Amino acid sequence: MPLYLWKLVKILGVSLFSAGLFAAFFSHKTRQRGVAAYGVATLGLGLIWIAGYGMMKLMNYKMSASWISATILLSLIALGAALEGAGNKSARPWLGGLAAFAYTSTLVLMTLRTLTEPYLVLAIAGSVVGVASFLGLRKINATQEEDRQVAAHTAEVWFRWIARLEGLSLLVLFGIYIPLKYAAGIVIDGGQGWVGWAHGIFQLVYVMGLVVTARLLGWSLSQSIVGFVASLVPFGTFVFERKITQ
Numbered sequence: 001m002p003l004y005l006w007k008l009v010k011i012l013g014v015s016l017f018s019a020g021l022f023a024a025f026f027s028h029k030t031r032q033r034g035v036a037a038y039g040v041a042t043l044g045l046g047l048i049w050i051a052g053y054g055m056m057k058l059m060n061y062k063m064s065a066s067w068i069s070a071t072i073l074l075s076l077i078a079l080g081a082a083l084e085g086a087g088n089k090s091a092r093p094w095l096g097g098l099a100a101f102a103y104t105s106t107l108v109l110m111t112l113r114t115l116t117e118p119y120l121v122l123a124i125a126g127s128v129v130g131v132a133s134f135l136g137l138r139k140i141n142a143t144q145e146e147d148r149q150v151a152a153h154t155a156e157v158w159f160r161w162i163a164r165l166e167g168l169s170l171l172v173l174f175g176i177y178i179p180l181k182y183a184a185g186i187v188i189d190g191g192q193g194w195v196g197w198a199h200g201i202f203q204l205v206y207v208m209g210l211v212v213t214a215r216l217l218g219w220s221l222s223q224s225i226v227g228f229v230a231s232l233v234p235f236g237t238f239v240f241e242r243k244i245t246q
Contacts, residue, residue: 003058010051014107016044017075021103024082025096025137030147034154037079037086042158045079046201052110053197061113071109076204078102083212087151092141097134101126152216156245159213163241166206169199171234206231219244 020041027033078099085095105126177195180186207228214224223244230236
């Protein structure tokens with residue numbers, strides 16, 4: 001796909017991610033915050049990562065580049081804070097500040113595409129936006145509706161779908177991609193690594209979602225560990241999400 005199309009996808013992803021993060025903290029309704037965090041922000045980040053990978057291949061960047069790794073980590077922190085903050089009233093102000101800092105830093109890194117110079121820019125921009133978000137949330141937090149059952153249900157539905165997608169990506173990787181590659185010499189993604197990258201995305205989001213959902217639904221530590229192990233075994237997440245959510 002041409003570079004300009006990848007850029008358009010990335011712009012769409014950034015727009016959705018921005019809107020999802022904002023609504024996940026500042027919306028007054030519990031359901032609206034959940035839809036924003038679990039739906040809009042998650043979809044936006046997925047589009048950013050997909051477009052970023054496509055652009056990286058066309059522009060000959062490497063995954064080992066420090067700014068790329070930092071961008072992935074910071075964007076994941078922003079999403080994780082949004083998922084947690086959507087259903088956590090007491091911690092929402094500081095989680096909002098953290099998400100704002102991580103999100104702003106992500107935008108700076110994606111724009112400058114280097115980690116050797118923008119430390120001061122990251123510190124100033126991220127801190128200003130983070131503190132502003134924290135103060136704003138402290139003012140409106142008391143007026144926000146809080147329905148724990150709605151928050152837990154939204155998280156459960158979202159987790160079930162993420163578990164299914166993660167399980168499907170694992171099956172494609174180990175059941176189709178690897179056998180074809182090593183047994184028949186057929187590489188279905190042209191050697192670009194798209195299958196592995198897609199599975200990696202779902203794996204990261206699944207693990208982060210597991211932590212957040214386990215807290216909201218009151219799962220034990222042993223259940224959470226089983227959930228993590230399930231993500232490493234074919235069909236594991238299908239079985240786990242069906243058993244744990246019954």
